[in-house]
Amino acid sequence: MDSIKGSSWQSRLAVVLIAILLVALLIQAVANPGQFVSQLLIGITNGAIIALVALGYTLVYGIIELINFAHGDNFMIGSFVGLTLLAGFGIFAPISGDSGTFIKILGVLLALVVAMVVCGFVNVAIERIAYKPLRNSPRLAVLITAIGMSFILQNIGLVWKGPAQVPFPELISSANIFPGDAIIFRWKDLFVIAATIPLLLGLSYFIKNTKQGKAMRAVAQDKEAAAMVGINVNRTISITFLLGGILAGASGVMFGLFNGITVFNVGFTQGLYAFTAAVLGGIGNLTGAVVGGFLIGIIGSMADQYIGVRWTAIVIFGVLVLVLVFRPRGLLGDRSAVQGGGE
Amino acid sequence: MALLEVENMHSYYGNIHALRGVSLTVEEGEVVTLIGSNGAGKTTTLRSIHGVLPPKEGKVIFDGKEIQGTPAHDMISRGIAQSPEGRKIFSRMTVRENLEMGAYHRSDRDGIRTDMDRVFELFPRLQERIKQEAGTMSGGEQQMLAIGRALMSRPRLLLLDEPSMGLSPVLVERIFDIIREINAQGTTILLVEQNANVALEIATRGYVLETGAIVNSAPAAKLREDPKVREAYLGEI
Ligand SMILES: Nc1ncnc2c1ncn2[C@@H]1O[C@H](COP(=O)(O)OP(=O)(O)OP(=O)(O)O)[C@@H](O)[C@H]1O
Ligand SMILES: [Mg+2]
Numbered sequence: 001m002d003s004i005k006g007s008s009w010q011s012r013l014a015v016v017l018i019a020i021l022l023v024a025l026l027i028q029a030v031a032n033p034g035q036f037v038s039q040l041l042i043g044i045t046n047g048a049i050i051a052l053v054a055l056g057y058t059l060v061y062g063i064i065e066l067i068n069f070a071h072g073d074n075f076m077i078g079s080f081v082g083l084t085l086l087a088g089f090g091i092f093a094p095i096s097g098d099s100g101t102f103i104k105i106l107g108v109l110l111a112l113v114v115a116m117v118v119c120g121f122v123n124v125a126i127e128r129i130a131y132k133p134l135r136n137s138p139r140l141a142v143l144i145t146a147i148g149m150s151f152i153l154q155n156i157g158l159v160w161k162g163p164a165q166v167p168f169p170e171l172i173s174s175a176n177i178f179p180g181d182a183i184i185f186r187w188k189d190l191f192v193i194a195a196t197i198p199l200l201l202g203l204s205y206f207i208k209n210t211k212q213g214k215a216m217r218a219v220a221q222d223k224e225a226a227a228m229v230g231i232n233v234n235r236t237i238s239i240t241f242l243l244g245g246i247l248a249g250a251s252g253v254m255f256g257l258f259n260g261i262t263v264f265n266v267g268f269t270q271g272l273y274a275f276t277a278a279v280l281g282g283i284g285n286l287t288g289a290v291v292g293g294f295l296i297g298i299i300g301s302m303a304d305q306y307i308g309v310r311w312t313a314i315v316i317f318g319v320l321v322l323v324l325v326f327r328p329r330g331l332l333g334d335r336s337a338v339q340g341g342g343e
Numbered sequence: 344m345a346l347l348e349v350e351n352m353h354s355y356y357g358n359i360h361a362l363r364g365v366s367l368t369v370e371e372g373e374v375v376t377l378i379g380s381n382g383a384g385k386t387t388t389l390r391s392i393h394g395v396l397p398p399k400e401g402k403v404i405f406d407g408k409e410i411q412g413t414p415a416h417d418m419i420s421r422g423i424a425q426s427p428e429g430r431k432i433f434s435r436m437t438v439r440e441n442l443e444m445g446a447y448h449r450s451d452r453d454g455i456r457t458d459m460d461r462v463f464e465l466f467p468r469l470q471e472r473i474k475q476e477a478g479t480m481s482g483g484e485q486q487m488l489a490i491g492r493a494l495m496s497r498p499r500l501l502l503l504d505e506p507s508m509g510l511s512p513v514l515v516e517r518i519f520d521i522i523r524e525i526n527a528q529g530t531t532i533l534l535v536e537q538n539a540n541v542a543l544e545i546a547t548r549g550y551v552l553e554t555g556a557i558v559n560s561a562p563a564a565k566l567r568e569d570p571k572v573r574e575a576y577l578g579e580i
Binding site: 022211214217218221222224225226227229230231232233278 | 393396411414415416417418419420425431432433434435436440443444445447450469492495
């Protein structure tokens with residue numbers, strides 16, 4: 001790697017620090033492999049939820065070079081929509097832990113689909129109302145607007161469910177799938193993974209193989225040339241926001257079911273982790289966002305276990321800084337998958 | 344009736360009044376060239392006709408219909424394609440994908456394949472590079488790709504902005520031969536060129552643009568003889 005060839009003392013320090021962390025982790029893993037594997041699985045599950053949100057940041061950045069600060073709050077809206085459908089509606093009796101399995105599955109699927117649709121359209125509306133009119137303005141104007149949209153969504157959440165944490169119905173069992181408790185992998189974890197994989201595959205297929213996906217890549221590379229070959233640039237940008245919103249909506253419902261709670265400002269913290277994941281992986285790069293999401297999930301769960309929950313945020317951002325020291329554009333950041341189409 | 348008629352077109356970049364009433368016509372089957380020095384407004388004229396920079400005033404009539412104000416992405420299905428200044432190929436897509444994007448609005452698979460073969464006949468080099476990422480090709484190859492991509496829509500009118508830019512003299516000859524051939528196959532061409540010498544050789548008529556307005560227009564042969572044109576654009580004293 002040429003980035004190491006020209007290494008400064010900072011990057012050597014970064015390598016040493018990361019190596020120390022990895023060795024410490026390895027010692028723990030050997031001492032108690034069951035605990036390590038369980039922690040790894042939790043990390044992967046958390047990472048899946050983060051990755052889905054990170055994709056929304058990276059998709060939008062890839063196409064219009066904007067950090068959509070409202071994205072995390074759209075994720076919160078997704079969790080609220082899911083919660084309202086599952087617990088708050090009188091249409092059918094609130095679904096609870098006692099309901100039949102079939103009703104539960106149906107309820108979860110419905111919550112996922114509705115939240116995906118709602119968040120998709122919220123994202124499209126945000127772009128139309130707040131970002132599109134500013135497309136030719138200085139970057140900073142759009143960025144400030146994005147922060148404004150974030151506050152608006154948060155306040156909608158505040159009015160909707162109040163300032164306190166709200167509980168999600170316990171629809172998915174927290175029981176361990178594996179017998180005994182050497183390795184812990186719960187039905188909840190399985191649910192998150194099982195819901196994430198088709199979404200990732202679907203997105204990858206869409207971008208690589210469909211006409212609309214190719215149009216997205218073309219717009220990301222050169223908007224004027226894209227228009228010249230007949231691509232409706234505005235519509236393509238809307239579709240990009242739609243996709244990001246859909247993933248955020250799914251992630252919001254999954255987060256609620258997984259953690260059992262949600263709150264009006266959950267989008268801020270989760271959004272920050274997801275944004276960090278996108279930057280870590282290389283913003284604009286789809287694979288990078290997924291890799292970054294899983295990495296942050298795993299680093300977080302390891303830090304929770306072996307260093308202490310209080311230190312987790314510091315460890316995560318510390319790793320971000322270390323990575324950016326040597327790869328200022330993130331792990332996979334030198335080419336964008338939105339633009340390049342590689343997955 | 345002319346295929347393209349531009350009447351008194353005015354275009355702005357913010358406050359800069361870049362086109363001050365450009366009028367020109369292109370008849371079906373012609374090669375018309377637009378010459379002028381740097382900053383005269385040649386590129387702006389093509390962009391305005393093409394709807395990328397919608398004109399503030401004036402008319403653009405294509406095939407009898409007024410099309411000023413039509414969004415750029417609808418121009419291609421009306422039959423206007425452009426190989427723009429600076430090529431603007433999709434640099435992170437392969438050669439094949441770039442050509443496919445040129446046929447984005449079409450869905451006739453067989454027709455698209457025929458047209459791709461036709462592009463490969465004109466530019467065998469592109470076929471050799473079919474899987475290469477476009478941004479890694481040489482400047483000349485990229486120019487061929489930009490023209491090929493425009494041809495993939497099977498346009499009635501092809502707008503070419505400085506196709507000889509940055510090419511070696513041999514390649515310039517070759518590109519102009521190909522332009523002639525494209526025209527012979529039935530595509531009308533509006534050609535913008537710095538290289539006025541060659542442009543006037545293949546064109547039927549020419550327009551001279553100066554600071555956003557047409558100052559002269561005549562059959563190409565006549566422009567070549569015009570002392571003012573010779574001095575200003577053909578590098579003769
Ligand atoms: N994006 C832009 N913003 C502001 N002014 C512009 C822009 N593009 C072009 N101009 C101005 O408009 C005028 C015409 O430019 P144009 O690009 O059409 O010239 P041209 O004849 O194509 O020149 P060249 O031979 O150098 O390509 C110039 O004065 C130029 O500075
Ligand atoms: Mg020009």
